[in-house]
Amino acid sequence: MLFYLSLLENLFSPLRVFQYITVRTVAGAGTAFLLCVWLGPLMIRTLRQFRIGQYVRTDESPAPAHEHKQGTPTMGGVLIIAAMVISCLLWAKPTNFYVQMSLATLCYMGAVGFWDDYAKLRRKNARGMSGRGKLLLQSLWAVVALLAMLSHPETAENVRSFMVPFLKAPLVADMGILFSLLLVVMVLVGSTNAVNLTDGLDGLAIGCTSSVALSYLVMAYATGHIHFAEYLYIPFIRGTGELAVFCGCLAGASLGFLWYNCHPAQVFMGDTGSLAIGGAIAMVAILIKQEVLLVVVGGVFVMEAVSVILQVASFRLRGGKRIFRMAPIHHHFERLNWSETQVTIRFWIMSIIFALLGLLTLKIR
Secondary structure, three states: OHHHHHHHOOOOHHHHHHHOHHHHHHHHHHHHHHHHHHHHHHHHHHHHHOOOEOOOOHHHOOOHHHHHHOOOEOOOHHHHHHHHHHHHHHHOOOOOHHHHHHHHHHHHHHHHHHHHHHHHHHHOOOOOOOHHHHHHHHHHHHHHHHHHHHHOOOOOOHHHOEOOOOOOOOOEOOOHHHHHHHHHHHHHHHHHHHHHHHOOOOOHHHHHHHHHHHHHHHHHHHHOOHHHHHHHOOOOOOOOOHHHHHHHHHHHHHHHHHHHHOOOOOOOOHHHHHHHHHHHHHHHHHHOOOOOOHHHHOHHHHHHHHHHHHHHHHHHHOOOOOOOOOOOHHHHHHHOOOOHHHHHHHHHHHHHHHHHHHHHOOOOO
């Protein structure tokens, strides 16, 4: 919205600053951060007033120390979504297709998570919607997103191509609609649930989100800049530079929420936040054709998801034998007597390393 003030630069030349994506990215990040910090106490009081608290699965609790989290305000993801929507409407171009798709995905996945959190509150336990129900709703949005991208002239061709790291040209120029849908479903559903699985310790998921968002901020800016895209041999996609503003808002909102979510957490994001964040990151990756790179950049999220898959497979195929002491893997390290803070900070460090490795692949092509 504030971008359009730059149209008045003939009347007041300093307004030209609103044309620059870099300026609006930093301003969006700062706005989202301040909104979260400012509205956080109000959100926490409201959640407590309505008794919207976390239910801990005591039958699967990794340590007795987790029992004190029972009743901590949850569904704080609403704050993240609100801060991001307001910041993006202020600083990004609201007519930009890529921003619209990312915001729509953020809100839709957040709504699915909200429904799941509400089901937990209504049932008064930690089991919300069925896994199949969530997968169905997530896959439905993947179909809608693909149709939207196929109908848009700037993305109709790109969405059917398959890019992999280290290669200058697409590995497959045209996958066809069926395989394109399969890719979009895998990325959206996989990322959404991977972030959800990571959200098990104070500040863990939201801290890792910050590094992932900053990494994709750089990639989105480069993808939308013709000279950087040519230099790095990545596909130039006109208009995707605005996604840098979106990623900046995500990074700012993440840090703002971490202010209250760090140990000991005053509020949890719930599925409302984790599903929204996972969906938003996945949509950015799809739009700038860096879906496969999400496996590297979001390495911590991938570790968490893979640990659960391996644990379940081992339990079923090996007669009840487990690979990890507990899954997701952050609970495994708790069982090894790492403190919650140690696990969280060490996973943050790994997330930063993964994000830097992902950026490094842009030059190695």
